[in-house]
Amino acid sequence: MTRSNEPLLRVSDLTMMYGDRVGCRNVSFELRPGEVLGIVGESGSGKSTLLRSISAQQEPTKGTVEYHTRIDGIRDVYQMSEAQRRLLMRTDWAFVHQNARDGLRMNVSAGANIGERLMAVGDRHYGNIRNAAENWLGKVEIATERLDDLPSTFSGGMQQRLQIARNLVTSPRLVFMDEPTGGLDVSVQARLLDLLRGLVHDLNLAVIIVTHDLAVARLLSHRLMVMQRGEVIESGLTDQVLDDPQHAYTQLLVSSILQN
């Protein structure tokens, strides 16, 4: 795995207010290529707010998000033109939503779902697009006979894997995930996590994954940020944070997991 020292993403002093209510506050961190960052914390602690603000889906009240683009070097994502930002979001970035329906087009086939990003960047050869889609279906362990089937005929776990394939087809470098295993059965979760771990490693993906499930965080992330009431109260290497938590709130989180 290559991990250059040049950060891929730099978040500085990010604050998102909903009127008087804090969504997240004063968050700063850097992410390197191929690095997986877990954001953990209980419900309402600001994880999704932070993820949306980082991933250009919700402009923050304060602070900056800089990304090392392939073409123009470091750019503040909220200073880009909308066209540039949207292009970045559907090529070099990927989004895996908790609810696969939010990330899929349910009224077109699995193949069309995977091919969409390729067509969006100008691929105009049906055979090539279809081959790429078939190839990706295989990579996420879905039988290639299902290529022309609608996602609505897929199980929850398959829909989630299809969503991943649809996103990775353009070889993005940064993936945002919000509770990607939420709502799935435990055995289905395990398989998905396994697949994700393999892909992240093989493709050297940088990932920011939001989860309230510390087991998921431990399995996937290199580093963790623990959030409480919108603020990052502890961060560090995953094993360090989970095995030797410093903050009282983190200790509580970890012990409550152990009790389950």
Added chain:
Amino acid sequence: MEQTVNNPAQASSAYNFAYLDEQTKRMIRRALLKAVAIPGYQVPFAGREMPMPYGWGTGGVQVTAAVIGPDDTLKVIDQGADDTTNAVSIRQFFAKTANVATTEKTAKASIIQTRHRIPEKELREDQILVYQVPIPEPLRFLEPRETETRKMHALEEYGLMHVKLYEDISRHGHIATTYAYPVMVNDRYVMDPSPTPKFDNPKMDMMAALQLFGAGREKRIYALPPYTKVKSLDFEDHPFEVQSWKDECGMCGATDSYLDEVILDDKGNRMFVCSDTDYCSERQDAGHRGPQHHDQPLGTSHSNGKAAE
């Protein structure tokens, strides 16, 4: 409703020239000018209620009302025919409210309003083709949000159009879309020529006549100025193709026109005939004959449909 007026100055009767008041016509003309300036771009306009249902082409009627003058000659077609209820009533509407001359001859018309077909006869610079459009937004079928489709047009994000064509091929083995086949206008805007059959798409490309599109229900106007590049979307390995027929026109023997299938009797006999009735009759007047022409016994099939001339 008793008096016809052919001059705005005389508009003291029940309705103004071409039904719409002058202010409304000016508003529509402004939208048309904008549409002509940005080929393929959908311009919103404050559509008016017309004395006919939306399905009857109120968008096209409003556009025609805004551009027609007393010296114009109007032709109205529906599925290529001048004699359907829809075409007849729109023609009568303008004959009555604008007192204009009407015709069924493509060559004699200065304005042609159509619901469906483009005439087979090549149109000229001094003609205007007005389309009645039911659904102007080509991206609608995959993206129902209006805010999002507008953004996609603004940013030229048209990948979704190919998703639709991809889906067509994966389901049918070929691009099965035959109507409302999307086109790229002037290398910039994707446009829906709905509900025109794709057979007519190539006629839109570099057409000499001005083409105006009006969508009544959705209150949109768009346009193709004369000699505008219009390209049907496709894939490199599935290029755009127009429909073709094995048969020729049963009446005039044409092999280059859009054919409708006509059931002749309850024994299953059928024939193909030009959908453009003016084109067909003009060919027959010129002596062209198809295998089912009435001056030949029905049912005798000719391997080469052209009768001796």
